[in-house]
Amino acid sequence: MKGERILLAHGAGGKLSHDLLRELFLPFFNNDILRVLDDSAIIPTEPSKLAFTTDSYVVKPLSFPGGDIGRLAICGTVNDLAMAGARPLGLSASFILEEGFSIEDLEKVLSSMREAAEEAGVMVVAGDTKVVEHGAAEGLYITTTGIGVVPEGVDIRGSKARSGDWIIINGPIGDHEIAVLIARGDFSLQGETKSDCAPLNGLVEAMLKACPDIHCMRDPTRGGLATVLWEIANASGVGVVIEEEKVLIREEVRVVCDLLGFDPYYLANEGKLIAFVPEEETEGLLRMMKAHRLGKGAVVIGRVTAENPGKVLLRTRIGGHRLLDPLSDEQFPRIC
Amino acid sequence: MNPRKRADEGKLAPILLREISGLADPPLRFMEVCGTHTMSIFCSGIRSLLPEGIELISGPGCPVCVTPAGEIDRAIALSQLDGVTLVTFGDLMWVPGSSTSFHQEKAMGGDIRVVLSPLDAVEIAQEEHGRKVIFFAVGFETTSPAIAVAVKEARRRGLVNFYLLSSQRLIPPAMRALLSTGRVRIDGFILPGHVSVIIGRGPYLFIAREFGLPGVITGFEALDILEGIYMLLRQRREGRAEIEIQYRRAVKEEGNQRALEVMGEVFEPVDARWRGLGLIPESGLILREEFAGMDASRAFVIPCEDKADPPGCLCGEILQGLKSPPDCPLFGKRCTPEDPVGPCMVSSEGSCAAYYKYGGGQ
Amino acid sequence: MCLGIPGKIVSISEDHLAEVDFGGVRREVSLLLCPEVEVGGYVLVHVGFAIQRLEKGEALETLKLFKEIEESYLESTQEGG
Secondary structure (H helix, E strand, O other), X not given: OOOOEOOHHHHOOOHHHHHHHHHHHHHHHOOHHHHOXXXXXXXXXXXXXXXXXXXXXXXXXXXXXXXXXXXXXXXXXXXXXXXXXXXEEEEEEEEXXXXXXXXXXXXXXXXXXXXXXXXXXXXXXXXXXXXXXXXXXXXXXXXEEEEEEEOOOOOOOOOOOOOOOEEEXXXXXXXXXXXXHHHHOOOOEEOOOOOOOOOOHHHHHXXXXXXXXXXXXXXXXXXXXXXXXXXXXXHHOOEEEEEHHHOOOOHHHHHHHHHXXXXXXXXXXXXXXXXXXXXXXXXXXXXXXXXXXXXXXXXXXXXXXXXXXXXXXXXXXXXXXXXXXXXXXXXXXXXX | OOHHHHHHHHHHHHHHHHHHHHHOOOOEEEEEEEHHHHHHHHHHOHHHOOOOOEEEEEEEEOHHHXXXXXXXXXXXXXXXXXXXXXXXXXXXXXXXXXXXXXXXXHHOOOOEEEEOOHHHHHHHHHHOOOOEEEEEEEEOOOOHHHHHHHHHHHHHOOOOOEEEEEEEEOHHHHHHHHXXXXXXXXXXXXXXXXXXXXXXXXXXXXHHHHHOOOEEEEOOOHHHHHHHHHHHHHHHHOOOOOEEEOOOOOOOOOOOHHHHHHHHXXXXXXXXXXXXXXXXXXXXXXXOHHHHHHEHHHHOOOOOOOOOOOOOOOHHHHHOOOOOHHHOOOEOOOEOOOOOOOHHHHOOOOHHHHHHHHOOOO | OOOOEEEEEEEEXXXXXXXEEEOOEEEEEEOOOOOOOOOOOEEEEEOOEEEEEOOHHHHOHHHXXXXXXXXXXXXXXXXXX
């Protein structure tokens, strides 16, 4: 199918749809469950808690340093499952393709989906494609849905943060959003920043081994670190204090923020997690995280307090305090 | 700022704060004129560290905040004309006019584009030669020379579809107006670093000579601002009222002559209306006669009438340092960053937004 | 009111444009407002324009001031105690 282009007919449900599915999609996600190609995937499971999540991906450009829309679509949904402590069982992937989209580019996206899925140890077991007229979409949109099993004894929720908990993050913030921004070329910036896009389920599995009693976990995607901390502070009715000094921000990320007037605490990440854990478990957990490829930068960035419920305070490098509110609007580049 | 200097911040700030405490004879009110200072003060938490009785109040130095709603309305009305592409800085996207904002107009299909540099607006005009490209420019002296270069560049390229809607303003006349009201009690000024890179020290001398107040041209890092405050306190302690430069690494005594020349070639001062401060003589900039053909306010009939600022909104008094954001009955209730009423809540450097986001909204 | 950030000039082309490095991120910057600069020098950049040369020696001034304060403080505490 090399060199061909997506036609409206590829989404019409007829022969071409089948060809697309069998010849292009299936080879990438070939497995016993998907191969049946029934209306619904049947997944054998034991009596347990299932985690179930879905997300759509509309990133522009489709490809950027460190990833592309395909990798994002796998990692994003795997990470949403992982944040509940769930082991992913299977994903579905739904594609909206623009008429005229190149098959070769689609193949690249599928290939990186396969790669990310292998990295995460998860299978794409169901899917769908639709084609819309040229101009009605920007190339390609993907929606992925995932289900996973929550292991016995694991109960991670945004409302479980307790005064005294320590807050851990697994590395520097802002890389994903800045990598995409630079790749989009909007402000004629050039740089080497790579997206942190990665499946976090392996890291979470290791973390749960060290500390099954993780209270809360979130991946700070859109809205950034500030927004997820605020969500947890509110869901749990506790205060959060973060040390500016401990939150790592790469120099390039900081500089782009300075140039455009962005605030790094609101930038999207795709391979970061924050965990709220009991103080006495923190040291062991950090040791376990640092041993994992995606947890090398793990660090305690703050703690939970009984004071100031619902508020997130950033203790600045000079010892002052700044309030971190949730992201209220899209960040536009500023001159002031 | 390099990482090494950041590490120094934590070490050096306490020393400077101790010196500030030693020199302070409260109560004192210093005004930071510039919105970027306001932001930096909130982001570094300086207010929470200063000794009791030293109050920092925010002045009229945020171009979004001082632009009257009527001017936003006019620009929005222009963006709705057939064949018009409106180009502006991202700062303005969320600013409410009297009924809508650029952001909403864009969502409805308006051709509204955000640029980082005025030269990008010229590029857009070149690419979109079938459309009329109007650059709605706000800014103070820091930005005006760059806008002037863009205007000259559009002329050099012979573009006939590039227009400028100027909403630029000048800082020293506004400070004179503010001081002349006699209503504001201020003990010294933290003067804007980047405006001063262009205009130098001279234009502020009247503050010391005529009003007997000290001023320090200050940089934007937390340490710069602390040092600026320290220098103000030292002047007071020594009984001096002078205009000093803390931000020496960037600000020259005479400013940037080249930039001032270009600005003077293209623009001339004009009386301008400021939100909260009213009409201030020679405090705005319009295109000189020889560039009149590019002036959007002359080239287009603007179907829009002036409307009053929203009722109940205290932005005007807040900009003069007479009220603080929590004094406003709308603050945090009817007026929030998600749904702003006044411009001080829109601009992220506006005092209301800064108070709400970083200083503890109600 | 005006964001301005320092960057290092990497190269200068004939039409008064420079490639400027901001801690690993690069952008083209106009030198029309600040023509007397050299490759390797630092400039302050606002809305895509260099608006001033930055003096390296003076950049350290603030730090020098702090060191002086610190030394005088240490001396005074030693005298006192």
